[in-house]
Amino acid sequence: MISPQSRPARLGRRPVRPSAARAARRGVAGRTLSARTTAAALTGSLALAAVLGAGAAPASARDSDDYPSRTDVQRARQAVQQGEADVASVRAELAVAAQRLEQAQVAAAQAAEAYNGARYEAQQARKAARAAQQHADDAAATLEDRRSAYADVVVASYQMGPQLSALGAIAGADAAADSSAETDGSAATAGLDGLLAAMATVQEAQDAMDRRVQQITATSTLADVASDQAEEAAEKAERLEAKAREAKVEAQAAQDAAAAETASVAQRRDALIAQLAVLQETSVRMARQRQEALEAAARAEARRAARQAAAEAAAQAEAAARAQARREARREARREARREARQQAAASSSSSSSSSSSSSSSSGGSSSSGSSGSSGSSGSSGSSGSSGGSSTVPSAGGVSAVLAYARAQFGEPYVWAAAGPDSWDCSGLTMMAWAQAGVSLPHYSVAQYEATTPVSMSALEPGDLLFWGTSSDPSSIYHVAIYSGNGMMIHAPRTGDVVKEVSMYEWTLPNFAGRP
Numbered sequence: 001m002i003s004p005q006s007r008p009a010r011l012g013r014r015p016v017r018p019s020a021a022r023a024a025r026r027g028v029a030g031r032t033l034s035a036r037t038t039a040a041a042l043t044g045s046l047a048l049a050a051v052l053g054a055g056a057a058p059a060s061a062r063d064s065d066d067y068p069s070r071t072d073v074q075r076a077r078q079a080v081q082q083g084e085a086d087v088a089s090v091r092a093e094l095a096v097a098a099q100r101l102e103q104a105q106v107a108a109a110q111a112a113e114a115y116n117g118a119r120y121e122a123q124q125a126r127k128a129a130r131a132a133q134q135h136a137d138d139a140a141a142t143l144e145d146r147r148s149a150y151a152d153v154v155v156a157s158y159q160m161g162p163q164l165s166a167l168g169a170i171a172g173a174d175a176a177a178d179s180s181a182e183t184d185g186s187a188a189t190a191g192l193d194g195l196l197a198a199m200a201t202v203q204e205a206q207d208a209m210d211r212r213v214q215q216i217t218a219t220s221t222l223a224d225v226a227s228d229q230a231e232e233a234a235e236k237a238e239r240l241e242a243k244a245r246e247a248k249v250e251a252q253a254a255q256d257a258a259a260a261e262t263a264s265v266a267q268r269r270d271a272l273i274a275q276l277a278v279l280q281e282t283s284v285r286m287a288r289q290r291q292e293a294l295e296a297a298a299r300a301e302a303r304r305a306a307r308q309a310a311a312e313a314a315a316q317a318e319a320a321a322r323a324q325a326r327r328e329a330r331r332e333a334r335r336e337a338r339r340e341a342r343q344q345a346a347a348s349s350s351s352s353s354s355s356s357s358s359s360s361s362s363s364g365g366s367s368s369s370g371s372s373g374s375s376g377s378s379g380s381s382g383s384s385g386s387s388g389g390s391s392t393v394p395s396a397g398g399v400s401a402v403l404a405y406a407r408a409q410f411g412e413p414y415v416w417a418a419a420g421p422d423s424w425d426c427s428g429l430t431m432m433a434w435a436q437a438g439v440s441l442p443h444y445s446v447a448q449y450e451a452t453t454p455v456s457m458s459a460l461e462p463g464d465l466l467f468w469g470t471s472s473d474p475s476s477i478y479h480v481a482i483y484s485g486n487g488m489m490i491h492a493p494r495t496g497d498v499v500k501e502v503s504m505y506e507w508t509l510p511n512f513a514g515r516p
Contacts (some may be wrong), residue, residue, distance in 0.1 A: 090272045094291065097265045104261035105494045109426070110470070110478040111254035112416035113445050116427055118247035120444040122240035129233035136230040139223035146219050149210045212350035255416055255495055262496060299506070307487070310457055317458045398437030400464035405492040406433040406482050408497045414492045419443055424492040424499055426480050430465055433482060439516045445480040452514025460513060466504060467512040474512060483513070
């Protein structure tokens with residue numbers, strides 16, 4: 001029971017919060033029951049005041065030390081958000097770095113193939129210049145032969161000069177002795193015939209000389225034209241060779257730029273991964289592993305999307321082919337119906353009269369023969385076209401030799417403009433691989449596409465060539481690979497890489513495909 005002396009103290013505790021007041025009352029009641037004196041009550045009141053004063057201090061201490069404040073929570077949340085933003089920013093910068101590297105490598109590949117193209121064109125021009133020079137030399141030799149023959153004829157004509165003069169004298173004598181010829185007609189006639197024969201010989205010789213002069217004139221003109229063409233071809237070859245030298249310098253610069261970009265991106269990538277490790281509070285090794293796993297997953301997703309796109313394109317192509325086949329079948333059915341209608345009309349008209357019957361029968365026979373011939377011609381044409389198409393497709397053994405040769409180069413480095421024996425660029429590898437099957441291809445990816453028969457991606461067969469370009473124009477082609485079957489390809493990718501066999505969806509989808 002609480003003594004009356006303790007009431008003032010209890011009244012003095014009204015402003016305290018209910019929880020503190022109840023705790024205080026429990027403390028005061030305990031002490032009052034044990035002492036039951038006024039001093040004890042006063043002591044309890046003082047103790048209560050001390051308890052109240054001490055109770056407030058630990059509460060604020062808990063707010064600032066033991067538990068995070070609202071401000072601390074807000075700051076921590078902002079730090080997490082900022083960290084997530086920093087991680088996203090670092091990953092975005094990694095993606096940009098990878099894109100920069102890809103662009104540099106594509107630019108290097110384009111420059112390398114541009115050099116291959118310039119070198120190929122220069123080689124073709126130099127070959128044409130040699131042929132033109134040979135033609136000019138032949139024309140000059142022919143002209144010299146004809147001039148020499150003409151000179152011989154002229155010399156012979158000078159040697160025949162006295163004889164020609166004698167013939168002239170005989171002609172004058174015959175004219176003067178015209179009156180006496182009446183007395184001896186037979187002798188005069190014989191002399192005149194001889195003179196005419198001699199004059200005819202002289203005229204023939206003159207005509208022959210005139211013809212030789214005309215031949216010399218024509219040959220001289222042709223020789224001049226051939227000489228001019230040879231000079232023009234030589235100048236063109238020199239221009240293209242100079243262009244090839246410039247392209248070589250540009251290709252080397254592009255390769256150097258790609259190598260520098262590769263080193264720069266690798267260095268920046270290491271720094272970004274280290275930054276990721278700090279932001280994610282993990283080790284650099286784990287951050288690198290995670291980043292590589294994310295990039296591998298992105299590549300896998302890209303390959304899956306590419307395969308799906310290729311499958312959809314193949315399905316569309318197959319549907320289009322089936323639709324085209326149905327249209328062709330309907331057209332053929334209509335043609336067949338028209339042929340039957342014409343035959344029935346011919347048969348009905350032939351029964352009207354015997355004369356028209358025989359005529360119609362003959363017409364019908366020729367029509368039938370023509371129809372049969374047309375059908376046979378169509379069949380022959382189709383067969384010829386088929387055999388013509390198959391003649392461009394190498395045998396299975398040839399394709400096997402191509403793939404075996406390409407696989408034998410696995411692990412050998414890419415070197416631009418190289419075509420073996422232990423380093424390769426993309427078109428050098430395909431050129432030498434197909435040479436094993438007896439197929440000659442130029443060392444230039446654009447010209448290789450021009451030398452092949454285009455095929456759709458849905459009709460690919462092992463040994464076919466895959467081409468990458470920057471547009472739908474074949475002149476933009478800058479990379480080529482060999483399709484090895486089952487969605488795989490063999491190629492020499494780029495500087496810093498080696499000949500290998502990978503999925504054809506490993507990179508971007510090819511723009512073109514061709515069959516040597």
